Amino acid sequence: GAGVSQSPRYKVAKRGQDVALRCDPISGHVSLFWYQQALGQGPEFLTYFQNEAQLDKSGLPSDRFFAERPEGSVSTLKIQRTQQEDSAVYLCASSLARIRQNEQFFGPGTRLTVL
Amino acid sequence: SQQGEEDPQALSIQEGENATMNCSYKTSINNLQWYRQNSGRGLVHLILIRSNEREKHSGRLRVTLDTSKKSSSLLITASRAADTASYFCATDAMDSSYKLIFGSGTRLLVRP
Numbered sequence: 001g002a003g004v005s006q007s008p009r010y011k012v013a014k015r016g017q018d019v020a021l022r023c024d025p026i027s028g029h030v031s032l033f034w035y036q037q038a039l040g041q042g043p044e045f046l047t048y049f050q051n052e053a054q055l056d057k058s059g060l061p062s063d064r065f066f067a068e069r070p071e072g073s074v075s076t077l078k079i080q081r082t083q084q085e086d087s088a089v090y091l092c093a094s095s096l097a098r099i100r101q102n103e104q105f106f107g108p109g110t111r112l113t114v115l
Numbered sequence: 116s117q118q119g120e121e122d123p124q125a126l127s128i129q130e131g132e133n134a135t136m137n138c139s140y141k142t143s144i145n146n147l148q149w150y151r152q153n154s155g156r157g158l159v160h161l162i163l164i165r166s167n168e169r170e171k172h173s174g175r176l177r178v179t180l181d182t183s184k185k186s187s188s189l190l191i192t193a194s195r196a197a198d199t200a201s202y203f204c205a206t207d208a209m210d211s212s213y214k215l216i217f218g219s220g221t222r223l224l225v226r227p
Contacts, residue, residue: 031213041219042203042205045216056211091157093158105160106150
């Protein structure tokens with residue numbers, strides 16, 4: 001079956017623009033995660049959904065970052081008034097597990113460049 | 116902030132040689148995972164080892180875990196050019212087991 005998909009794969013934004021990044025998880029996966037990966041670094045946790053409920057948003061860098069998963073499937077990560085420091089690869093992952101941590105399946109990521 | 120440090124940061128070997136990467140972490144964990152990331156692609160899960168396990172094998176991969184030293188190693192035997200990638204260890208925290216905390220990665224180059 002299909003894996004996790006993300007769109008767009010690449011996004012160039014001018015500083016101050018709003019952007020929306022989409023994630024389609026594997027069908028039936030309860031858990032969905034967003035990570036931010038800076039160049040040359042490992043991914044860093046942003047936020048976690050269990051179905052439509054956002055259970056942890058402790059990793060979101062500022063109130064300019066907002067994520068939603070209204071129907072418990074597709075998720076959108078929105079960044080308002082983008083800044084240059086927001087430039088990174090944004091990775092989405094999904095997992096079948098409800099409670100205990102399980103293998104996470106990652107999408108290809110969206111590379112955001114803020115000019 | 117990142118949980119772990121990986122060593123070495125970069126590794127270059129000849130095809131056929133073995134590659135060993137190490138990972139250290141800071142807090143108590145439920146399990147530790149290794150992921151591979153090829154240039155321009157997403158992360159691919161390689162292997163998971165639980166905190167009560169000491170060693171695990173999967174094909175050409177061998178993972179060890181020493182919870183007393185808070186460290187793990189990944190051994191890739193008989194490396195191939197296709198193994199060229201970045202390798203990351205990832206841990207969960209016992210108080211938030213859903214969250215993966217990644218190390219900074221080892222960039223492996225396997226020369227044909």
